[in-house]
């Protein structure tokens with residue numbers, strides 16, 4: 452359908468310190484071929500033409516790989532379509548006359564910056580706490596010098612598909628970031644290069660996760676259901692194993 | 707020592723491990739409790755049940771374990787309520803206007819989202835249950851009865867059977883079991899996931915056993931008051 456009319460309820464908030472509220476707009480001429488963000492672009496153009504301020508929302512690659520776009524759409528992180536980022540969600544999943552409620556991610560650890568944009572620095576700080584491999588660069592290594600089992604490499608790849616979007620936090624009834632933290636820990640723990648710092652990494656990243664004010668995981672699996680990359684909660688179990696053995700078994704202590 | 711251990715046990719994962727280990731202990735206890743209580747339905751006027759109760763309250767090993775049980779119920783409940791409150795505030799001051807909860811695979815949405823509320827109802831049940839039977843027994847508010855030429859034992863059977871004459875208590879016990887079933891429908895498999903025990907070969911088995919347990923054990927408990935009310 453090339454000519455849908457939608458009622459859009461969007462969150463409007465001037466800045467981090469002001470109180471926000473919903474604003475309702477009607478948008479006509481929405482094509483089913485538009486992506487959700489293109490639909491918002493058209494809405495913003497309409498609002499600019501009315502001489503008002505457009506809505507701020509985040510986006511970058513618009514091809515589902517960078518994790519910049521967010522948005523809670525009708526109660527679902529990245530919208531009702533599973534395995535899809537907001538930028539890859541298309542308007543064909545909506546019907547003429549629909550009311551669409553659009554909200555920013557809600558978490559104590561993700562304060563609203565403006566309108567639909569939240570600050571996700573908490574994720575960066577979790578990564579900085581240990582989500583890396585320290586490598587002294589030098590001669591490039593021979594390909595295939597370090598052997599790795601196929602299942603393990605595939606497991607690391609699965610975890611590595613996390614784009615850090617924060618949908619897991621947004622969807623989790625506890626606003627927990629365990630799936631994100633687990634994906635990062637699990638990715639590196641399964642690789643020979645990452646194993647070296649595994650004990651330190653698990654302890655530091657979990658400590659940072661807790662300090663940021665995210666909730667605690669209750670194994671609800673809402674995160675896996677809404678994750679655009681379908682990251683499995685099996686990675687959370689691996690994080691727990693890593694954390695238990697690092698905290699109780701390894702000699703590595705972190706402060 | 708205190709440092710690294712307290713850091714571990716107070717972390718988000720450490721707190722969940724407390725929930726998991728105490729929960730698994732309570733799961734084991736419930737099964738033993740059920741097997742013992744099924745003797746209430748034997749038609750010997752309560753002899754086997756009363757003798758069993760006497761054994762359970764006089765064997766030193768079982769007495770020691772029972773103090774552990776009280777402590778674990780308290781620990782599970784307190785830690786659970788702490789987590790529940792912590793998690794309800796993590797969303798921040800402004801919540802969603804529209805929020806749909808969807809879960810992955812065969813996980814139960816209702817059970818998993820409402821663990822704290824279900825647990826609180828169970829806690830109230832446990833307090834009433836212990837006041838009604840355990841405390842009355844401890845205070846000695848029971849008749850003594852002697853079988854053959856053995857020691858006189860407390861007649862707990864009559865205490866229980868009198869309670870279940872009242873249909874309201876039957877309903878109360880049956881409804882409480884439904885809450886326990888919901889709590890365990892999620893809790894059983896969740897306890898393994900928390901400990902990191904998620905494995906493509908074993909997890910399907912754990913989930914199946916969890917579902918059977920969380921239905922069969924509450925049904926077994928619920929059958930006792932129903933049977934005693936209508937048939938004894």
Ligand code: HEM
Nearest residue numbers: 669726729732733783786821822825826829893896897900
């Ligand atoms: C019959 C007694 C009970 C049994 C067998 C039981 C069992 C369990 C199990 C196995 C779990 C899963 C642990 C995990 O996910 O790692 C759990 C979680 C939980 N229980 Fe219980 N429980 C009982 C009573 C209670 C009571 C009295 C409360 C009091 C408030 C409670 C509150 C909770 C909460 C809040 C959770 C979720 C913790 C989380 O995932 O964040 N439970 N329970």
Ligand code: SF4
Nearest residue numbers: 613614616617619678
């Ligand atoms: S785990 Fe999934 S939902 Fe969470 S940040 Fe990564 S990609 Fe986004």
Ligand code: FES
Nearest residue numbers: 511513518520538
């Ligand atoms: S804009 Fe990059 S993933 Fe959506």
